[in-house]
Amino acid sequence: MKIAFVIHRYGVELVGGSEFHCRRIAEELSARHQVEVLTTTASDYITWQDGYAPGLETVNGVKVRRFRTERKRDLAWFKDISDLCYYDKRHTRADELEWVRLNGPESPELVRFIKDHQAEFDVFIFYSYRYYQTYFGLAEVPGKSILVPTAEEDPAVGLSIFSEFFALPAGILFLTPEEEDLVGRVSRMGLPPSEVIGFAVDVPPGLDPEGFKERRGLADPFILYIGRVDRNKGCDGLFRYFQEYLKWKARPVDLVLGGSAALPIPSHPRIKSLGFLSDREKFEALQACRLLVMPSPYESLCIVVLEAWKSGRCTLVNGLCKVLREQTRRSGGGLYYYSFAEFCETLDFLLDNPEIRDALGRTGREYMEENFEWVHVVGKIERLIARTIPTR
Amino acid sequence: METTILLDKWKTAPDVDEIMAHLRKQIEERHAGGRYGRDELRRETALWLSEVMGGPAPGESALHHYLDTIGEWRMQLHPNFSTHRGRIGRLFVWLKKRVLHPPLRWIVEIVEVNAWRQDRLNISLLNLLEEMALEIGRLRARLDRLERPKIDGPDKTSP
Incomplete structure (x- = not known):
């Protein structure tokens, strides 16, 4: 089978949930099928600044075809049109289409390629409903397209053009049952057949968590946050809670951050920022920590939480994020909090009860092994394709 | 069930809902028993205010x-x-x-x-x-x- 993955940006060095998800799935499927990735030359997720040359290249054994973007994202224009479409009821369908165009990355060349070369591919897998290439590209080949929406509970999902759009593809791959529920609620015309695939995690062999702690000057015990240090990820709330927790409890525990910072990090002796971590370091940090804390209020699938469970570490997540809360309850791999009082109580409980903490981590790992090995993920994708796309 | 029995049980079979219910009960009991001092109450209120001021999405x-x-x-x-x-x-x-x-x-x-x-x-x-x-x-x-x-x-x- 010849499969095309269509995504806004693609590359080993890119940090981003949907980009990483797409790349790993394309790599796994390339062992059994002919895979080609159709993407843009953009590398920056805010401005769509070019970081790659147009044309063909091979990334980790997968053929990647990049197309030029017409322009960088105009942030002022995009902010205006977002305000208009999200909050002003007088906006029109044309405004929403303009929103998609301004959201970008605008690459008509990529959409034209899909239209002109559709006969060469058996199936197109489109990533992220909100971007230009997915909205306009999928409309060219609805009968042989699978959509991976990566939808979150934010205002964009409520735009009226998407309520029709979600009924368009032949099939949908959801990351979690909560995402399926969300998209089902906003789709006015019902949904095509779908599967919930989640994600599989590979833990690199031969990790050295003790060496990692020594190299990075970390002391026991510490709790870990991994990801972009950003207000959108709930990090400002985490800083507030953690500092108040320390004042209240006077407990010797550090908060270690792994990820680039888009937010000033408080200068506190017990908050340590390591900056960007390589894949190997990330898993070493996970094995070295007491637990992973994830304060994000918006997630469609939090890969680092799955990575923590696969590493046998328990998690403490923001209960206001339905995806994180329900996934935690399903997996049995951690606890969640809604308020400062619950943050303190759950954190104390997990730090004071190492055997229960380990048992939660073990349960999380078993959940991953039973549900999210590559054989399950790839099997579900192939099953959906077989059910929905007519064979050539 | 007594806390020690629950803790022993969770060492082999942790149940997220059960643990959360147990911890919430502890918080409620602490509130009801008036065991929060003035400082704790002030801290809780300040954090509650900061959350509310951040506010829900429109x-x-x-x-x-x-x-x-x-x-x-x-x-x-x-x-x-x-x-x-x-x-x-x-x-x-x-x-x-x-x-x-x-x-x-x-x-x-x-x-x-x-x-x-x-x-x-x-x-x-x-x-x-x-x-x-x-x-x-x-x-x-x-x-x-x-x-x-x-x-x-x-x-x-x-x-």
């Missing part, structure tokens, strides 16, 4: 919903580029976008920070009002429950 709160239904209330800084003039209107929209928008943007950037502050204050005050309304509702219900036995309890049951 549309999630009942007050936002009612205000939305009675008319526009949010500050709007985006320019409106619609037209009622049919085909010729497209030319006006194009002119508005290409000629008017750049200076308009410049003016907007000057007032935007103040407008944003006002918008944030509006939303925060609405969130606070809503939280206070919820709290009053909750306290009123509790008061009703506490006062009911005094009003109609003994008379009805006495022979």
Whole structure:
């Protein structure tokens, strides 16, 4: 089978949930099928600044075809049109289409390629409903397209053009049952057949968590946050809670951050920022920590939480994020909090009860092994394709 | 079940819902027992306020919903580029976008920070009002429950 993955940006060095998800799935499927990735030359997720040359290249054994973007994202224009479409009821369908165009990355060349070369591919897998290439590209080949929406509970999902759009593809791959529920609620015309695939995690062999702690000057015990240090990820709330927790409890525990910072990090002796971590370091940090804390209020699938469970570490997540809360309850791999009082109580409980903490981590790992090995993920994708796309 | 028995059980078979229920009960008991000192209460209140001031997204709160239904209330800084003039209107929209928008943007950037502050204050005050309304509702219900036995309890049951 010849499969095309269509995504806004693609590359080993890119940090981003949907980009990483797409790349790993394309790599796994390339062992059994002919895979080609159709993407843009953009590398920056805010401005769509070019970081790659147009044309063909091979990334980790997968053929990647990049197309030029017409322009960088105009942030002022995009902010205006977002305000208009999200909050002003007088906006029109044309405004929403303009929103998609301004959201970008605008690459008509990529959409034209899909239209002109559709006969060469058996199936197109489109990533992220909100971007230009997915909205306009999928409309060219609805009968042989699978959509991976990566939808979150934010205002964009409520735009009226998407309520029709979600009924368009032949099939949908959801990351979690909560995402399926969300998209089902906003789709006015019902949904095509779908599967919930989640994600599989590979833990690199031969990790050295003790060496990692020594190299990075970390002391026991510490709790870990991994990801972009950003207000959108709930990090400002985490800083507030953690500092108040320390004042209240006077407990010797550090908060270690792994990820680039888009937010000033408080200068506190017990908050340590390591900056960007390589894949190997990330898993070493996970094995070295007491637990992973994830304060994000918006997630469609939090890969680092799955990575923590696969590493046998328990998690403490923001209960206001339905995806994180329900996934935690399903997996049995951690606890969640809604308020400062619950943050303190759950954190104390997990730090004071190492055997229960380990048992939660073990349960999380078993959940991953039973549900999210590559054989399950790839099997579900192939099953959906077989059910929905007519064979050539 | 006693706490020690539960803790032993969770060492081999942890149950997230059970643990969360147990921890919430502990928090409630601490609140009910008045074991929070003045400092703890102040800290809780400050954090609660900071959460409420951050506030829910528009549309999630009942007050936002009612205000939305009675008319526009949010500050709007985006320019409106619609037209009622049919085909010729497209030319006006194009002119508005290409000629008017750049200076308009410049003016907007000057007032935007103040407008944003006002918008944030509006939303925060609405969130606070809503939280206070919820709290009053909750306290009123509790008061009703506490006062009911005094009003109609003994008379009805006495022979």
